Amino acid sequence: MSKVRLAIVRQKYRPDGGAERFIARALEALDDERLELNIITRSWQGEPKPDWHLHICNPKKWGRISRERGFAEAARACWQREKFDIVQSHERIAGCDIFRAGDGVHRVWLEQRARIVSPVQRILTSLSGYHRYVMAAEEAMFRDPSLKKIICNSLMVKNDIMRCFQVPEEKFAVIYNAIDAQRFTPASAAERNASREKLGLPGKANVFIYVGSGFERKGLKACIEALAATDAHLLVVGQDKQQSLYNNLAQKLGCQQRIHFAGVQHDVIPFYHAADGLMLPTLYDPFPNVILEAMACGLPVITSFTCGGAEFITNGQQGFVCDALDVPALTAAANAIPRRDEHSEMGDAARARVLSCSPQRLATQLHALYQQVLQRP
Numbered sequence: 105m106s107k108v109r110l111a112i113v114r115q116k117y118r119p120d121g122g123a124e125r126f127i128a129r130a131l132e133a134l135d136d137e138r139l140e141l142n143i144i145t146r147s148w149q150g151e152p153k154p155d156w157h158l159h160i161c162n163p164k165k166w167g168r169i170s171r172e173r174g175f176a177e178a179a180r181a182c183w184q185r186e187k188f189d190i191v192q193s194h195e196r197i198a199g200c201d202i203f204r205a206g207d208g209v210h211r212v213w214l215e216q217r218a219r220i221v222s223p224v225q226r227i228l229t230s231l232s233g234y235h236r237y238v239m240a241a242e243e244a245m246f247r248d249p250s251l252k253k254i255i256c257n258s259l260m261v262k263n264d265i266m267r268c269f270q271v272p273e274e275k276f277a278v279i280y281n282a283i284d285a286q287r288f289t290p291a292s293a294a295e296r297n298a299s300r301e302k303l304g305l306p307g308k309a310n311v312f313i314y315v316g317s318g319f320e321r322k323g324l325k326a327c328i329e330a331l332a333a334t335d336a337h338l339l340v341v342g343q344d345k346q347q348s349l350y351n352n353l354a355q356k357l358g359c360q361q362r363i364h365f366a367g368v369q370h371d372v373i374p375f376y377h378a379a380d381g382l383m384l385p386t387l388y389d390p391f392p393n394v395i396l397e398a399m400a401c402g403l404p405v406i407t408s409f410t411c412g413g414a415e416f417i418t419n420g421q422q423g424f425v426c427d428a429l430d431v432p433a434l435t436a437a438a439n440a441i442p443r444r445d446e447h448s449e450m451g452d453a454a455r456a457r458v459l460s461c462s463p464q465r466l467a468t469q470l471h472a473l474y475q476q477v478l479q480r481p
Contacts, residue, residue, distance in 0.1 A: 111142040113193040198248040204255040208390040216388040258391040258412025282466040283396040290402030291377035299378035310336040313379035315394040319344040323385035330434035332357035376401040381441040402451035422454040
């Protein structure tokens with residue numbers, strides 16, 4: 105029996121990125137002698153497995169539009185030349201068999217971003233050649249008859265695509281990201297104390313963790329404003345070129361001693377173990393892996409209606425969901441989450457909710473999806 109040649113397209117593979125972690129977990133779960141795994145990428149960080157086939161497409165670029173268009177053309181030429189059985193793209197490139205909408209819908213993101221930028225910035229965004237290119241590429245891909253299936257990691261994204269592009273429902277497969285619940289586990293009392301001591305956090309304080317780079321989109325400003333009205337500490341894991349603005353905000357609000365910037369961390373587990381809850385009031389996020397990780401570690405989650413992770417949360421059970429910009433509601437939610445060492449029921453419910461999101465389930469769902477695609481003419 106000949107192998108099925110699967111090509112996965114991702115412009116830049118970065119080990120700490122959400123889409124890349126999905127790819128890594130999917131490829132590990134799909135470790136099958138019947139599959140030949142190919143990666144089409146501009147650049148690859150880290151070491152791929154020996155039986156993965158890399159196809160580097162790195163044309164010259166002179167700007168953001170040139171970068172996107174150049175890679176799209178080179179990747180499409182590669183898969184047409186290689187004649188793969190299935191092409192699964194994580195980029196907006198017309199002609200693929202499967203598109204994984206891990207970045208959501210660009211138009212919807214711009215709608216949400218318009219809520220926090222100035223009128224001048226909204227005008228500049230509407231005139232931006234880059235944003236116009238991305239939206240045009242997105243529409244061309246969804247309209248292309250070659251597209252057989254769309255993988256969404258939340259119902260929210262599925263509904264956004266259907267609303268914006270009128271794609272028929274039978275083209276969708278909602279497949280949630282996988283989480284290794286044997287690795288991401290709740291902290292023991294000793295682990296919690298050791299993590300707090302190492303990070304310089306008070307043992308008896310309420311501590312929330314924020315994980316993500318791109319502070320504007322993921323709502324760090326609202327986090328700081330909400331927690332300024334409490335006695336809680338905030339542990340910020342991630343990076344942003346504008347970090348000084350958030351330092352200044354914390355200083356202005358008088359809570360700078362309770363906001364701890366830890367930078368990017370390759371192992372976030374000790375940071376989860378130091379926390380009592382995750383706060384991520386993101387303006388728009390299809391379903392960030394950090395929500396699965398935090399919930400698996402037994403942390404309640406505070407997030408927004410415009411985050412796909414909200415689908416896993418019932419208010420008061422696994423955490424709280426509110427508008428991304430509703431600071432009083434975020435403050436109330438933070439005050440309603442107890443320290444884990446005192447009351448763990450909400451965190452235990454959070455962990456129970458994500459246990460079904462296993463790599464094995466992801467593999468089963470992807471196998472079924474690929475069989476459907478292969479059977480279509």
